[in-house]
Amino acid sequence: MWSGIGCVVFGCLLIHAWWFETYTDSPLARSWRRMSAALSPTRNAQAMLRPCVGLMMASSGAVILLEPIGTPVFVLRVLLFIALLALVVGVVYLLPFPLPRFADPHYQYLKRHGLLDATGKPLPDADIERILAERGGDTF
Structure with missing residues (x-):
């Protein structure tokens, strides 16, 4: 039971940390971005593997918690499928595929700060660096 609770909690924390880094500009998010950049071998690993592992852990932890109380097998299989799918997607994105825009923290930063052209x-x-220098803001 404790392993299930630990998986759900840690998985939810991973997903929250990823969301925080991707979609906010708080000092904590900037600090986490710097740490992630130092620890992560690629930008794809940082952007896709973390939420996928978090989703895998949360859904598999839910299975561990729900199985002993007699949850229908269909529900358990759906949760396990979600966990396996998240793992596969995370491993595939270790390859150098382009990131989807919703998961790319760099793109989301540029979007928040109006650094996209009319086509998105x-x-x-060079233009991004110049604009950020004029605004006095820090870089991504």
């Missing part, structure tokens, strides 16, 4: 594509890096 990021401005050139």
Whole structure:
């Protein structure tokens, strides 16, 4: 039972940390981004593997907790399928595929700060650096 609770809690914390880093500009999120950049081998691992592992842990922990109380097998299989699918997606994104925009923290940062062109594509890096320097803001 304790392993199930631990999996659910840790999985939810991983998902929350990923969301916080991707979608906010708080000092804690900036600190986590710096730590993640130092620890993570690729940007894809940081952006996709973390929420996928969190989802896998949360859903498999839920299975561990729900099985002893007689939850229908169909529900358990759906949760296990979600866990396995999250693991597969996370491992596939270790390869150099382009990140989906909703999961790319760099794209979300540019979107929050108005650094996209009219078509939704990021401005050139030189323009981004110039605009951020003019605003006095810190870089991503």
